[in-house]
Amino acid sequence: SYELTQPPSVSVSPGQTARITCSGDALPKKYAYWYQQKSGQAPVLVIYEDSKRPSGIPERFSGSSSGTMATLTISGAQVEDEADYYCYSTDSSGIHRGVFGGGTKLTVL
């Protein structure tokens, strides 16, 4: 079945830029989405359709996609951005099955 691959962890100091990648064979044809999940909470969508930011999400969150890789960038990461981040997309079967990446633990300290 279709898989999205993320690094297990990324660590940055406050104020630095954090980049989290997500690779998948269908990403050239399918949008990537990014979720933030803080401990004990439901996920929150932070990027949709590769690079769009929902209302209420800080401008330091941005997204891009090229070929088989999508990237979530947090410019000037804050301590409160420490969380698990998941990419999401769909397979190319035409049946529409969603899939999440394995998740990346972002540490900001």
Add this chain to the structure above:
Amino acid sequence: EVQLMQSGAEVKKPGESLKISCKGSEYNFTNYWIGWVRQMPGKGLEWMGIIYPGNSDTRYSPSFQGQVTISADKSISTAYLQWSSLKASDTAMYYCARPGVPGDMGPFDYWGQGTLVTVSS
């Protein structure tokens, strides 16, 4: 405000059956797909499947096909996730979630609070 209210935590024994629920409110339940996501303890999110309450069209992840049943009762704006024979490996938090646009299958913009299912002998 859109709300997805899930049923409470469950503690079951292996082999038992279970049906958990997710009630949607403050929106037209019939017009939006609604899905289920599993999160095992300390692990990542897993997309299980999705249902369109308007016509009960249902899609499953290959990993969950045959393992669970997703259903919906549009008359009471409620979606369900059920197991006929639980295993210890079904222990997890289960979220229901809904896309932001009617007729869209994803991504999920609105999430329930989660239902913790514990399966232990």
